[in-house]
Amino acid sequence: MSLPKIDAPIFTMNLTSIKDPIKYRPFLVKEEKLLLMAMEGGEQAEIVTTSKQIINNCILSENINAEELPLFDLQMALLNIRSKSVGEVIELMVGHPEQKNSNGESCEKTTKIKVNLADIKLTINDKHSKHIQLTDTITVEMKYPTMDVYNRLADIENAEDASAVEELFGIVTSCIDNIYSGDEIFDVNDHSKEELSEFINSLTSDQFEKLKTFFGTMPALLHEIEYTCSTCKCHEKQILNGLGDFFL
Ligand SMILES: [Zn+2]
Incomplete structure (x- = not known):
């Protein structure tokens, strides 16, 4: 038995x-x-x-x-x-x-x-939100990075060389979930990488910093x-x- x-x-x-x-x-x-x-x-x-x-x-x-x-x-x-x-x-x-x-x-x-x-x-940081208002009409909804991405982020956050900046750019872009413009919702999965990259590149440094705050204030x-x-x-x-x- x-x-x-x-x-x-x-x-x-x-x-x-x-x-x-x-x-x-x-x-x-x-x-x-x-x-x-x-x-x-x-x-x-x-x-x-x-x-x-x-x-x-x-x-x-x-x-x-x-x-x-x-x-x-x-x-x-x-x-x-x-x-x-x-x-x-x-x-x-x-x-x-x-x-x-x-x-x-x-x-x-x-x-x-x-x-x-x-x-x-x-x-939990009071200032933390997944929704980041970029302009009066445009808001971005972020998603959390996975552990592997998080570890990379810690490594490159304060680096100033071009490849680190490029990678940071990529990480921020990959953590965008939805973009809201007025009443319209854009799911990033419906848009190409190039389109998204163009969107990010059109931000002012100030707006890009706002997106970075999302990572700095995560739970x-x-x-x-x-x-x-x-x-x-x-x-x-x-x-x-x-x-x-x-x-x-
Ligand atoms: Zn001691």
Whole structure:
């Protein structure tokens, strides 16, 4: 007789970029092993790939693809899945930024702290909107970049060489969802790349900056921690941000 099969419990969560609640299961021992291995390796790219794989395995609702989720939803999904899998409280080792404590003395030691994943919320900027008004009559509706695009964006945002500017241009263009002109709606999928590029090229720098604000103010997973270093007894405040900070 074969061994009994174990049904994983099913939970639901809400993600900012998806309208309906999403069904998911906790990750299983085999998936936890993958995640631990990726984290021990410490390679950012591998952690990202493994995280996406686990999210795709654990999300049971159809038509959700980790590749297409914006970074903040990917992080939120992983936090939810993880808290239902191994518990809400995680232990992290944190150290002083650049090995200097807030008194300016050097201290290389790290301190173990506990973070309750349920306390971590998405930080929403009041000024953030998907709808960006360019003129009295023209408004652009943006869509969120995927994690891969987001990582590229962080690399090139402050670069000034021509190829970086060109790439930034491409990324901004690729994140335009709809264009509204008066009562008319233009779905970018109905228009060629050339047309869209012409539209972007006709913007003033001021208008282009407005589009860039969309990226700078996107929701982010930030969490402030306060702790006392176990070695130098210095009190520290830090902001945790991103997958690496929460899981390493
Ligand atoms: Zn210290």
